[in-house]
Amino acid sequence: MDSKKSYQSMLKATTLFGGVQVANILMALLRSKFIALFIGPAGMGIASLLMATLNVVLAITNLGLDRSGVKEIAAHESLGDKDQKNILSVLKTLFLITAIIGVLLLLITAPWISVVTFGDNHYATHIRALSLALLFKQLTQSTLTRLQGLRMLKGLAKANVWGNFLALLVTIPLYYYFRIDAIVPAIVLSALISFAVAQFVDARNKQTTVFTAPLKAWQEGTAMVRLGLMLSVSSIVTLLVGYGMQLFISGIGGLEQVGLYNAGFLILNTYVGLIFTAMGTDYFPRLSSVGEDLDKTKMIVGNQAEMATLLMLPIIVIFLALAPWIITLLYTPEFEAVVPLVRWGILGMLFKAVSFSLGYVIIARGDSKLFLRTTLSFNLILFTLNALGYYYWGLLGLGLSFFGYYIIHFLSLILIVRWRYALRLPRTLYAMFFLGLILCILVFVLSSLSGTVLQIALTAILIAITCLFSLYRLNQRIDLVQILRSKKDQDSDEH
DSSP states (O other): OOHHHHHHHHHHHHHHHHHHHHHHHHHHHHHHHHHHHHHHHHHHHHHHHHHHHHHHHHHHHSTTHHHHHHHHHHHTTTSOHHHHHHHHHHHHHHHHHHHHHHHHHHHHHHHHHHHHHHSSSTTHHHHHHHHHHHHHHHHHHHHHHHHHHTTOHHHHHHHHHHHHHHHHHHHHHHHHHHGGGGHHHHHHHHHHHHHHHHHHHHHTTTOOOOOOOHHHHHHHTHHHHHHHHHHHHHHHHHHHHHHHHHHHHHHHHOHHHHHHHHHHHHIIIIIITHHHHHHHHHHHHHHHHTTTOHHHHHHHHHHHHHHHHHHHHHHHHHHHHHHHHHHHHHSOGGGGGGHHHHHHHHHHHHHHHHHHHHHHHHHHTTOHHHHHHHHHHHHHHHHHHHHHHHHHHHHHHHHHHHHHHHHHHHHHHHHHHHHHHOOOOOHHHHHHHHHHHHHHHHHHHHHTSOOOHHHHHHHHHHHHHHHHHHHHHHHHHHOHHHHHHHHHHHHHHHO
């Protein structure tokens, strides 16, 4: 694949899954709104704790197969049809085994989980019922992992969007009629609907995958399970660090400060961070498919880092300039206290655009020990910086700590991939990155000043320059103008 086709593939996947992420976020917002309306804060608390329980058990029992499976499928892309079918069968069987283990774990530990989570065993029956949701979720993930590994991106997008949409349609009436009693049935039905949609989408591809003998699957999937375990441990560590930070903030600043922290974190990692989720869907299997070919890896990583930077630049400057208005729109005026956290954190996102692209190299190479060490180290650094930042400067300190962490993450990964894999990013990327950084810093400084006419005019000019710069560079890489013209001509022909 030449450079231009590589950029076009990235843009196509990012556009597709950017739309998917936006749709999923909107549906999540609607779901939260209706749940709050029909079952109130207490009901939302119960629902959140039950979902948290389900997600923790999933994280513990799925062995990270959703990510290691994608790598393994993509790595077998160049092999024969027989070998690829074999790895798909092995993965499907491993997902079923882990699903059964998760179900048994929930059934056995339900009374203990209920006591730890709610203070008594009243919810033991509810937790046992969640085992059905866990089964369907794990089987759904099996199908989605297969689609992602084979880069059947349209099917993956359809399964995500339609699964969430139909689940939303079904669960809203449940909450309306049964209120708090609908929580567990809604969770189970949502999982069942997502499973059914994923199966329907996968069946249309007409490529059936059968189960294999459990012992054979375990033996042949050893490497995949080993990598998956490392990835699973890293996910659990990340969850624990986030939870520990919330406890730390609660102990010093109270629950209101925890709410503000979560609101800012949601903006950084969901609304702004959706671009990384969208890109990673295609990037990971594409990077895994080239194995240890250094030249191809350099091209893919360099292209991805540049694409991520160019797509993030307009988002960053717009959020920097309009943070107070955006936060008020998403939440309420009471959340304006989180503006400093969001501004500093979003400025750091530019560094994440590059380090995001480098981080996937470690996973794609299957370097599980290095991945685990870096994950533990980075999470320890993040927690330490956040704790110190909040202790001394509150929400502003959290913004500063996020910014500092992204810089450390950026510099560390540049050194790690250079030392471990002799991978160096092109100089042209650094030149573009630092030009973008200067534009972001200028907008950041201006947005911190009082809103005079001159300040507003200069900010608007800088935003326009940044957007035009990104479009110009994208057009250089993928001939964006020609793509838009071709699309317009196609639409004209259809009409």
